[in-house]
Amino acid sequence: MKLESKTTSPQKVDVSNLQQILRLSSGDEASVNRAKTHPVTSASLGALSKEDERSRESVNFPQAPSEDAESCAEQVPPYLAREEFSPTEQRHFGAGGSFPEVHILQYPLDMGRGLDGPSGCPVSLDIDYDALQLKVSKFVLCQSESTVEYEAFLDFTDRDQVDPLSQIVGARSVERASNVDPGTVAARCFQGSGKPLIFTDGMRDWDALSTWSLEYFQEKYGSDLVMANDRAPARHADEAIDRKQRTVHMPLADYLSYCQRLCQPDLPESERRKVPFYLNGWRAYSQHPELMHDIPGPYFTSQCDHTCMVLAQVDKLVFKAQSSDDGDAPWVSGMNMSLNKLFVGPPGTITRMHYDAGEAHAWLGQVAGRKLFICFSPDDSQYLYKMETETETAQSPIDPLRPDFTKYPLYKLATPYAFILQPGEMVLVPKGWWHYAAALDMSITAMRNFYHAPSNAQDLVKYVMTLLKKKRVEQVQQRGTSEGG
Ligand SMILES: O=C(O)CCC(=O)C(=O)O
Numbered sequence: 001m002k003l004e005s006k007t008t009s010p011q012k013v014d015v016s017n018l019q020q021i022l023r024l025s026s027g028d029e030a031s032v033n034r035a036k037t038h039p040v041t042s043a044s045l046g047a048l049s050k051e052d053e054r055s056r057e058s059v060n061f062p063q064a065p066s067e068d069a070e071s072c073a074e075q076v077p078p079y080l081a082r083e084e085f086s087p088t089e090q091r092h093f094g095a096g097g098s099f100p101e102v103h104i105l106q107y108p109l110d111m112g113r114g115l116d117g118p119s120g121c122p123v124s125l126d127i128d129y130d131a132l133q134l135k136v137s138k139f140v141l142c143q144s145e146s147t148v149e150y151e152a153f154l155d156f157t158d159r160d161q162v163d164p165l166s167q168i169v170g171a172r173s174v175e176r177a178s179n180v181d182p183g184t185v186a187a188r189c190f191q192g193s194g195k196p197l198i199f200t201d202g203m204r205d206w207d208a209l210s211t212w213s214l215e216y217f218q219e220k221y222g223s224d225l226v227m228a229n230d231r232a233p234a235r236h237a238d239e240a241i242d243r244k245q246r247t248v249h250m251p252l253a254d255y256l257s258y259c260q261r262l263c264q265p266d267l268p269e270s271e272r273r274k275v276p277f278y279l280n281g282w283r284a285y286s287q288h289p290e291l292m293h294d295i296p297g298p299y300f301t302s303q304c305d306h307t308c309m310v311l312a313q314v315d316k317l318v319f320k321a322q323s324s325d326d327g328d329a330p331w332v333s334g335m336n337m338s339l340n341k342l343f344v345g346p347p348g349t350i351t352r353m354h355y356d357a358g359e360a361h362a363w364l365g366q367v368a369g370r371k372l373f374i375c376f377s378p379d380d381s382q383y384l385y386k387m388e389t390e391t392e393t394a395q396s397p398i399d400p401l402r403p404d405f406t407k408y409p410l411y412k413l414a415t416p417y418a419f420i421l422q423p424g425e426m427v428l429v430p431k432g433w434w435h436y437a438a439a440l441d442m443s444i445t446a447m448r449n450f451y452h453a454p455s456n457a458q459d460l461v462k463y464v465m466t467l468l469k470k471k472r473v474e475q476v477q478q479r480g481t482s483e484g485g
């Protein structure tokens with residue numbers, strides 16, 4: 001199915017430096033022309049379907065000669081210094097988890113692996129992906145050990161009314177606006193000390209608001225195989241400090257029944273205290289592109305989301321695609337679509353403090369339920385103790401609901417921006433802004449990372465070129481292997 005580009009009209013956007021960016025990142029002309037005969041596919045750029053995942057070792061993700069784990073870990077350059085680096089092995093991807101903005105990080109090769117270890121919970125089934133007429137009925141969501149962040153959440157919300165502005169020391173509010181002139185959004189949010197902004201009318205054209213619900217998803221997509229986890233995003237450090245994330249896979253219908261069970265008003269307190277699993281591994285849009293029609297690009301990004309246009313330029317300049325009136329090239333649509341994510345989770349599902357990779361801007365819309373957000377300016381990074389263990393992602397160890405001032409004394413100097421995003425509201429989070437999110441109700445959130453020509457489009461180009469380079473390496477390796485016998 002062809003999807004319409006949701007970007008603003010191209011003539012309004014200055015991409016004069018794109019050719020320059022492409023020249024800088026794409027290498028010699030001969031290799032660019034070679035690439036033309038092997039264009040990057042949507043699978044290599046976007047969220048991967050199961051089929052894509054199975055085929056990607058041969059198509060998109062070459063296997064590097066194996067090395068021992070330590071020397072390999074040493075080779076991964078730090079976040080934001082990886083233009084030249086192509087991940088090729090599982091260990092380069094970390095433990096998996098929810099970093100939806102990092103397409104290639106989000107689905108590491110063995111994501112969905114079973115739980116092992118002392119508890120031995122029978123949560124992970126050996127799913128035969130070819131026989132996905134799911135007869136699975138024995139799925140049991142593991143009642144896992146608690147986590148420090150969930151305990152902090154329970155303490156924080158153990159009141160009649162959650163009020164982040166009074167509960168979080170020094171918290172400031174985030175402005176709410178409606179009927180905003182789209183021409184002013186970039187200046188307000190992306191320039192200088194731009195800030196997050198809440199749009200109370202951001203979803204005014206969204207069918208999702210009236211149609212999406214647990215029941216709707218269950219009825220339409222219940223047989224999808226999805227992944228959920230009880231700590232997001234995954235952290236290497238978890239294993240040493242506490243315990244690592246647990247990931248389960250199951251039919252969507254089972255996950256949604258689990259959510260419905262948790263929503264029952266007479267849920268025993270003992271059940272409420274169990275760490276909930278977060279559905280942040282459902283490839284909803286790539287499996288069901290029609291869902292994109294329910295979430296048309298919000299009006300306020302109509303002049304600052306240039307993602308499709310930049311991708312189309314890359315297509316033209318790098319792949320020498322012929323312009324066509326027939327909509328975007330499949331990989332342009334695929335890549336564009338992969339930047340949209342859909343999250344479902346019961347109260348207490350948390351995304352710990354991080355900022356989005358690839359210098360991407362983001363909007364997050366609450367389709368159902370309320371969500372607590374706590375954000376920090378990029379200028380406060382110096383007070384947030386960016387975790388060196390998390391080389392693929394940008395994460396902070398600080399839990400804004402229960403900060404440890406002894407361990408992290410500089411945190412006192414940071415300024416939290418706290419708010420509860422109500423159903424029907426959207427927040428725009430500019431690139432580099434740290435954020436923590438926790439569902440207060442049963443929640444459905446739609447999110448998109450996007451690129452804006454003057455502020456971050458070159459990061460998208462770099463990302464595409466990195467994938468392309470990787471593909472070339474793979475081709476050379478494959479050629480070497482076949483020639484070598
Ligand atoms: O859980 C959430 O809603 C936040 C998700 C998020 O920030 C992300 O995926 O980058």
Ligand SMILES: [Fe+2]
Binds near residue numbers: 355
């Ligand atoms: Fe994020």
